[in-house]
Amino acid sequence: MDTINPKLPVIKLKIVRNSNHPWIFQKMIEKPDQKIPNGCIVDIEDRGGAWAGRGIFNGHSRISLRILTTNQDEPIDEAFFDKKIGLAVGLRKEILNLETSTNAYRLIHGEGDGLSGLIIDKFCKTIVIEFFSSGMYRLKDTIQTILLKHYPEHQITWFAESHVQKQESFNCKEPGYDINPEIINENGLSFKVTPGTGHKTGFFADQRENRLLLSTFCKDKKVLDLCCNSGGFSVYAKALGKAEDVTAIDLDEEVLALARHNASLNKVRIKCVQSDIFPWLRDCIAKGEKFDVVILDPSKLTRDRDEIETALRKYTDMNRLAMQVVCDGGILLTCSCTGLVSEFDFFDSVRKAAWQAGKTAQILKLTGAGPDHPFMAHAGEGRYLKAIFARIHHGTT
DSSP: OOOOOTTOOEEEBSSOOOOOOSEEEGGGBOOOSSOOOTTEEEEEEOTTSOEEEEEEEOTTSSEEEEEEEOOTTOOOSHHHHHHHHHHHHHIIIIISOGGGTBSEEEEEEGGGGTOTTEEEEEETTEEEEEEOOHHHHHTHHHHHHHHHHHSTTOEEEEEOOHHHHHHHTOOOOOOSSOOOOEEEEETTEEEEEOTTSSSTTSSOGGGHHHHHHHHTTOTTOEEEEETOTTTHHHHIIIIITOOSEEEEEESOHHHHHHHHHHHHHTTOOOEEEESOHHHHHHHHHHHTOOEEEEEEOOOOOOSOGGGHHHHHHHHHHHHHHHHTTEEEEEEEEEEEOOTTSOHHHHHHHHHHHHHHHTEEEEEEEEEOSOTTSOOBTTBGGGOOOEEEEEEEEESOO
């Protein structure tokens, strides 16, 4: 792999570097005099000639530089990754003590752990690497070697979503071997996970604390889980929360089958319905059906900045419908995992939805992902998940 040496390529900036954000965009850099392969480690100089950092270069990507260190004496080598991954493991095991409550958690959260372009999740004895950078993919073997030092006898798999491979101009060759499904444990509950397939890295570990909080509102209640995916909220509501009745809605037959399986693993029964939530909710409203607790946790609505307004309108529409099936004084948990949508804008879409529905939303708590998904104060993009716990009242006063 690339390490610091006198011949390390240098990228010059058009700007004076007055920020410690790890991303530098294509429009901010001078075109290199020589051809530099995408994914190379480079030194960075600002417009005034001052050394500004060291990181991964990709001339094809909108994010052309991902800074990994601002210490000029620190090479980007195996020891660097050993240190960063070691710090991340220590946070999860020794500070957060996650392994006392779960064996499934986010191990590396990109910029939040100082490794821009890299996401790693742990599911029992399986580790899943997701690459968002061609440079991190080039360093795959080094990353695997270090992971196995901390988690020996684990199976490792990896992937990159197709849109990322296109944006970063690389071809991610996934491992040529099968990955065994895992049964993970979380707060005393069990879930089947097939890492490396389906949504994200196999399971939504980011909602762990929100699932637990949601369960406290469910005793003897009628619960509706919209966009239920593999049934995380539904199982928590029934098994831990002791809900009287749980209905889980999703359009994907495959994840509904997994939701049923997860309910069975925990010796509870939930009603699973395959449907688009929009017509289902409209039909529900027409029949006057109500629920004490409603969860709305849709998948990411856009990756395109030009489509943010469209996504916000959709959040308003789905929340307006969801609020109309909440009992007077009932609980709504509504979420957004669309990173391009800010917390302020998501909150505003919920405010509009309440007004349009003729409801009042009494906010109980604003949360996000669990602490195994840290983000840096200077790189707020890592705070992608927004969750609003609200009590819904009839009327607008």
